[in-house]
Amino acid sequence: MKKSVCGVALLGLLLGSAHADDVNSLVQLYKQIHAHPELPHQEEKTSALVAAELRKAGYKVTERVGVYEDGSRAYGVVAVLENGPGPRLLIRSELDALPVTEETGVDYASHVRSKNAAGQEVGVMHACGHDIHATTLVGTARAMAARRDQWHGTLMFVAQPSEETADGARAMLRDRLYERFGRPDFAIALHDTSDRAAGTVGVMGGFSQAGVISIDVTLRGIGAHGAAPQDAKDPIVMAGQFITQVQTIVSRVQDPRDPAVISIGSIHGGAKRNVIPYEVKLELTARAFSDKAVKNITEGVKRIANGVALAAGVPADRMPIVTVLESETLPSAYNDPALSTRVKAALVQSLGAPQVGEDEPVMYSEDFGLFGLPGRAIPVVMFSLGVADPAKLAAAQAEGRALPGPHTSRFEPLPEPSLRTGVQAMSAVATALLQRQQ
Missing domain, CATH: 3.30.70.360 (Alpha-Beta Plaits)
Incomplete structure (x- = not known):
């Protein structure tokens, strides 16, 4: 057991001191995704970009996974890497953006306009941080492929479309996701938040989202x-x-x-x-x-x-x-308590206890829990990733106000530390759950 924990700690050190060009590559990928958002059911270019990056990392990639109720095919991506016998772990991110006109003023801001399902022209923005999630997925895939000697089993990365319309996870499951790619033993995901500073994370067990x-x-x-x-x-x-x-x-x-x-x-x-x-x-x-x-x-x-x-x-x-x-319409999200304990232990070991907080239930909703199947047959956990500029967050808290958060036109994650922490955190959790027997 001690050797397993040391392996996670070593991975944390390696990721925390990642080469500048590796981090810069992820930041540039993030800005590219952010500047070119696509609405639910329309994620053609985003899914192709993520799929290409996962192939470069050495994964077996399948595109256009998912079938909607009307029979149309979704832009889901599944990337699999087998590394000997052991558990199968699903790691999920989203691809879609929101019909929001961006007002952040950053130099990589979205100026995209598109037509929604009703045929109305709308501004489009990654106002929920799915660009952070997708880029973290790519970074985690790279890190795990480069460190296969530290884990065993099978990794299944899922880049999911149409989370914002609550039908993306259902579409992938309807397309026989587990029959085609294997049923995972557990599934994990993260979600960014403007309530935490970049460089920190949070996790909880039990009901997490309404x-x-x-x-x-x-x-x-x-x-x-x-x-x-x-x-x-x-x-x-x-x-x-x-x-x-x-x-x-x-x-x-x-x-x-x-x-x-x-x-x-x-x-x-x-x-x-x-x-x-x-x-x-x-x-x-x-x-x-x-x-x-x-x-x-x-x-x-x-x-x-x-x-x-x-x-x-x-x-x-x-x-x-x-x-x-x-x-x-979706059921409440539920973090498996036993899996949450394991996730938190890996986060603390990798990031340090001061950087890992205790999340509280929120009224936001997510379709990630559907990957756990009815009756919570597969344990799932989603933890939070802080993306706020620490100075801006501290100033806002001192004034008793909130920073612009997800689903607003001024939601502005701080890219570099958010991505660095996201990749380190997710890779540490994945390594802990897929630890080699000692």
Whole structure:
């Protein structure tokens, strides 16, 4: 056991003192990915770039892994390296970006514009840090291939598309991922955070991220001239009432000891100021940990939508349409406690105890847990990677404010120390889990 721990420590020293050109290569790769983001279902160039880098590192690479519900093929990448008998470890990153117009002002900022699934032209940005994740994946693959004498078993790197639309992991599993490439004994991933300084990480066991429920609500009324509201059943007024009342699900229905969040991220209705439209469409995201909370939310949304329609006198054939999008709905993420303990031990051994914190559950959601299969058949752990500029983070904390974080237009990871730490951390964990028998 002592020799195994020493092996992890040695790997940490080697990675911590990596040649400048190796680190610079990763930084340049990161900036290339960042400057050329692609939306979910569109990750053609990003996946090809990552696949090429994994091939250069000596892996057997398969592209276009994944099939969506409509039968279209995804841009998933799987890279496998066999190194004798032993466990099989899946390490996952994502490829896709968000429909966000970047406002960081960095010299490698994205100026990309693209069309989303609805045909709207939008700015595109790696506002969730998947560029950090993908580059860390490549760096880890290089490090593990170069140090095969320190581990045994099989590495399976997965570059997953369409995490932001919650259907990328399902697409890869639908394409018989484990039947084709082998079922892993465990799976690990990391996710960047602006709440931690670059150079640090965090990990926890148990429920780590909330499940997500995606709901579309169409409030249907009767249109009329804006000067004759008495002839209408106004869906815009109903939408205002719905937006206010739907928050009472969390504040008055849900047990406050069981956290839940409901947010409305999109509302569309009407085309002209003096025309009362026939309908308003709203897109909701809800987050919760328990099955009871999920039930409260889904039933509450339907009840409130129908209630405001009834109060407005909407006829029976124009009642609201409430749709739960199963393809964009995910269960809560759960870090296997025993595996979390092993991951934390490897992180502490490699980075040092002061650099390894204890994560707390968050209301963000992730589809990584789906790789663990129903019933948590495969242990999975996702740990956090700090990417914030330490000076900026300290200043923000002193002022009682948060730095711009994921899903914002000003999310700005600090590349070099974030990538260096990410590769060191992930490689140390992988080596510990695939340690040679002594």
